[in-house]
Amino acid sequence: MSKFIKNSKQWLPGALVSIALIAALFYFVDFKTTWNAIRTANYRILSGSIVLSFLWLFVRAKVWQTLLRDKPKYMDVLFSAGEGYLLNNFLPFRLGELGRAFLLSRKSGMTFSEILPTIIIERVVDLAFSAAILLAALPYVADSQGSAKIGYVVGVVVILGLVMMYVLARNNKWALDTFHKLSARWHVLHKFGGSFLEPFLDGLGVLTNGWLFIRFLFWMSLNWLMALAAYYLITLAFFPQARPEWTLFILGAAAFGGAIPALPGGVGTFEGAVSAALFVFTHDQSTALAAALTMRLYNYLNSGVIGGIGLMREGQTLSGVYQQLMNMRSKQNVENSEEVNL
Secondary structure, eight states: OOOHHHTHHHHHHHHHHHHHHHHHHHOOOHHHHHHHHTTTTTTHHHHHHHHHHHHHHHHHOOOOOHTTTTTTHHHHHHHHHHHHHHHHHHSTTHHHHHHHHHHHHHHHHHOOHHHHHHHHHHHHHHHHHHHHHHHGGGSSSOOOOOHHHHHHHHHHHHHHHHHHHHHHHHTTTHHHHHHHHHHHHHHHHHSEEEEHHHHHHGGGGGGGHHHHHHHHHHHHHHHHHHHHHHHHHHHHHHTTTHHHHHHHHHHHHHHHHHSSSOGGGGGGGGHHHHHHHHHHHHOOOOOOOOHHHHHHHHHHHHHHHHHHHHHHHHHHHHHHHHHHHHHHHHHHHHHHHHHHHH
């Protein structure tokens, strides 16, 4: 209990955001209309989104394997990706990202610190795609000046982040030498870097390999196109008048909604963002929530099946992986403290 209270500063803000958004949905939505929309949705169209759900994860695994320079086997990457997304749906602090790096390191021969940079690059590029998609949608949305400013700010920040990572990758020896000189004076700096920096900089090398980076962008672009197609099918199942350009705004909003601190899986923030985006076009909050809940199921389906199979193959459970991640983090904190004392 004391540990739970101690960590409240980390989980409480996100929980409050989720609870506030869920309360707002309860206030504005007629759940009888929402249920009726779910009952009468076009399930033939929805079946297509289910197929795309699994194809999306298969391609996402290829995205990650490309960043990993094809070192691990594809099936190991696929199951680890599914496990990571499954963990994100149920565990706090987006531990699924650490979880999939940890689980893949146990079956691929690669170290945790080699794998983690690829996940960071993947997430940064995801943000870039999200910003681009949201900006592309703004001409179709009325009164979008505020959203445009947010999109431009996020886009600039993401591009700067990629440029900084590229510069570090190109000058990794200088970065390592500088770090070692500074950490010799300030042990606190070594605490935050330590043995992690060298493999992290090595992982960033993908940014300097032109052909590898082109392959990565190809698979990533295909992955986002599949997500757009799936979200369009789900929207069409509830709103027959839906236009493809709606999906740009919906997916962009969903991506940024998922980035807001919240309960595990973005509970509340995802539904709030998608419902609000759909309401802009339809002015039907209740049916919009029905579509958002279906998109939530879409996100759970592929990770639940692929991630569940992966955990069973490895004899793991959600609680077991969570405990291993907590032990790993505690051990790292102890080692860092000992290094600082030395």
